[in-house]
Amino acid sequence: AIQMTQSPSSLSASVxxxxxITCRASHGIRNDLGWYQQKPxxxxxxxxxxxxxxxxxxxxxxxxxxxxxxxxxxxxxxNLQPEDFATYYCLQDYIYPLTFGGGTKVEIx
Amino acid sequence: xxxxxESGGDLVQPGRSLRLSCVASGFPFENYAxxxxxxxxxxxxxxxxGITSRTGGAGYGDSVKGRFTISRDNAKNTLYLQMxxxxxxxxxLYFCAKDRSPSAIQNNFDHWGQGTLVTVSx
Numbered sequence: 001a002i003q004m005t006q007s008p009s010s011l012s013a014s015v016x017x018x019x020x021i022t023c024r025a026s027h028g029i030r031n032d033l034g035w036y037q038q039k040p041x042x043x044x045x046x047x048x049x050x051x052x053x054x055x056x057x058x059x060x061x062x063x064x065x066x067x068x069x070x071x072x073x074x075x076x077x078x079n080l081q082p083e084d085f086a087t088y089y090c091l092q093d094y095i096y097p098l099t100f101g102g103g104t105k106v107e108i109x
Numbered sequence: 110x111x112x113x114x115e116s117g118g119d120l121v122q123p124g125r126s127l128r129l130s131c132v133a134s135g136f137p138f139e140n141y142a143x144x145x146x147x148x149x150x151x152x153x154x155x156x157x158x159g160i161t162s163r164t165g166g167a168g169y170g171d172s173v174k175g176r177f178t179i180s181r182d183n184a185k186n187t188l189y190l191q192m193x194x195x196x197x198x199x200x201x202l203y204f205c206a207k208d209r210s211p212s213a214i215q216n217n218f219d220h221w222g223q224g225t226l227v228t229v230s231x
Contacts, residue, residue: 001171034217036154042222043204044146044154054221055209072187075172089153096168 002092006101013080013109021075021104023090028070032094035064035075038103039086048075049093068080080106111220113205131188131205131222135144138182139163139183142217145190147201147227157203158190161214169189170196195211195229203224 005025013019031051031080036044046055048064050071061078076085085108090101118131129145143155158179160167167179180189188205203225206218 012195032216036218038154043206043224044218045221046217046219049209049215049217055217068176091154097169097170097188098159098216100154102158103153 001097002029002095002099002100004090004099006090006104008104009102010105010107011013012107014109015080017080017109019077019080019084019106021077021088021106022060023073023101025071025092029094029099030063030070032092033064033066033073034091034093035062036085036089036091037086038089044089047088052082055074066105077106082102111207113207113222114221115203115205115222115225118203118227120228120230121195123196123229124230126191126193127195129190129192129203129205129225131190132184133205133207136207137179137211138186138213139206142169142190142201142214142216143179143181144206144208144216144223145188146149146181146204146206146218147199148224149201155201156202158207159216160188162208162212170223192227195227197229200229220222 005024035048040045051066052064087105144159148154159220160179176194207220209219
């Protein structure tokens, strides 16, 4: 199975900050990478699919990118808002079994 | 409004079986691939299984392959997960999730249920 290594596992940031989360795939996955946000007690929510396409209704302060290698991906949140404090997961949807990253918890500084 | 309502979670002994259900509403169920994802409290999600919209082609996570079977009844708008030979490490909250795009499976999950809890313990 493809391993997804996500970093950092946690970070502290302030409202208004820019935050960057990375995900590295153990093998090339083209651009088949999505990002999910999860808040305590809730199911994950889809933010981005196909590396950089924002899902319906997701604010434009969220963006995704890939290095072009098919292995390195980034989620960026600019102008961090109070409702953005949550845990974020990447998911490779290139090949079964689908695999999630370990998660990044974004906490208030 | 799209709704996914899971049921069937329970406390079961190791080695026993359990069947989860997920009733869907608010969208043309027969047009969308569906998935099961599980999660332990405080841990990351783990994809369990997915099934295509009409042909019923399925894929499974490595830890459940050969023990779990995903199926669907499009006439009843219901997704199932048959879980056999349950182990303590199958203990988790099980979510059903809808694929984002109709027809061709995309493996992006745009709607999720609230989850049903499975506990495997003697």
